[in-house]
Amino acid sequence: MAAKKILLVDDSKTALMMGRSIVERRTSYQCLTAMDGMEALAKANDEHPDLVLMDVVMPRMNGFEACKKMRQQEATREIPIVLLTTRGEESYMEAGFQSGCNDYLTKPVNGDELVKLLQSYLGE
Amino acid sequence: MKVATSPVRVLKDARLEAAQHRLRESVGPVDTLEAIREIVTGLLGCEEIALFTVDRGNSTLFWSFGIDPTQHKTLDTFEEPALQRVLDGEFHLAKAVGEPRAGISNPPLRVFVPIRMNSRTVAVLVMLRLLPQKIAFDESDIRLVKLLSNEAGRGVFGEGTDSRPPAARRNR
Numbered sequence: 001m002a003a004k005k006i007l008l009v010d011d012s013k014t015a016l017m018m019g020r021s022i023v024e025r026r027t028s029y030q031c032l033t034a035m036d037g038m039e040a041l042a043k044a045n046d047e048h049p050d051l052v053l054m055d056v057v058m059p060r061m062n063g064f065e066a067c068k069k070m071r072q073q074e075a076t077r078e079i080p081i082v083l084l085t086t087r088g089e090e091s092y093m094e095a096g097f098q099s100g101c102n103d104y105l106t107k108p109v110n111g112d113e114l115v116k117l118l119q120s121y122l123g124e
Numbered sequence: 125m126k127v128a129t130s131p132v133r134v135l136k137d138a139r140l141e142a143a144q145h146r147l148r149e150s151v152g153p154v155d156t157l158e159a160i161r162e163i164v165t166g167l168l169g170c171e172e173i174a175l176f177t178v179d180r181g182n183s184t185l186f187w188s189f190g191i192d193p194t195q196h197k198t199l200d201t202f203e204e205p206a207l208q209r210v211l212d213g214e215f216h217l218a219k220a221v222g223e224p225r226a227g228i229s230n231p232p233l234r235v236f237v238p239i240r241m242n243s244r245t246v247a248v249l250v251m252l253r254l255l256p257q258k259i260a261f262d263e264s265d266i267r268l269v270k271l272l273s274n275e276a277g278r279g280v281f282g283e284g285t286d287s288r289p290p291a292a293r294r295n296r
Contacts, residue, residue, distance in 0.1 A: 017146060021141060022138045
């Protein structure tokens with residue numbers, strides 16, 4: 001059976017390194033990365049990841065826009081999307097859910113929360 | 125024999141390793157400052173950052189992110205009683221004073237980090253207010269702060285780097 005794929009999207013190289021490290025150590029999932037919303041859209045179309053973990057504030061196309069576009073496209077409509085950002089205000093989270101995300105996590109990432117969340121979508 | 129590792133431990137090590145790699149792979153002062161920004165915002169939870177150079181008792185704002193630089197031209201603007209300890213090489217955690225945030229009852233935390241090179245403090249990194257969701261500083265955060273203290277200076281102020289403030293470089 002092919003390994004499940006997680007698409008990590010963040011314009012921070014540090015965040016991508018950390019995310020990749022967690023995914024590769026804790027799971028057997030394959031890890032893909034993108035550095036903005038446009039690249040994420042292209043990779044989601046090409047690679048059909050099983051989950052997208054995406055930052056909100058990014059150049060070229062932010063996480064809200066990318067999330068909306070993924071929900072509009074047949075090929076990416078059903079992919080679970082988790083938005084990840086430093087902004088924890090209710091209005092901001094609401095905007096995230098309106099863009100079509102399934103979950104919303106605030107940075108800095110809480111370890112338990114992230115691991116549990118990945119497992120809840122993709123299994124052990 | 126494979127040793128089981130708890131998810132929390134894995135994440136904490138992953139944070140430190142990512143920060144260490146990012147700092148060591150950064151090329152030149154601009155990229156190192158970007159690495160510092162990524163570590164402080166994404167891993168430590170602060171979006172108001174200032175870096176001051178220090179020399180013989182004088183401090184000057186070198187670089188900042190998310191603050192009004194005209195309000196913090198030197199370290200003296202913070203009126204921090206523990207500043208000398210920071211200059212002597214200890215990091216310091218304090219309650220931030222100033223404008224309260226809507227809906228937040230506890231004052232946010234402020235962190236002062238000495239940037240060390242050759243056993244000397246060459247700069248001080250100030251995280252002005254940690255994000256509201258970042259209510260405590262644990263052992264893992266302290267390891268990250270120590271990493272910044274010991275390794276961030278090399279890429280910004282080390283031999284062969286252009287140590288003028290980024291704004292001065294852009295105006296060249």
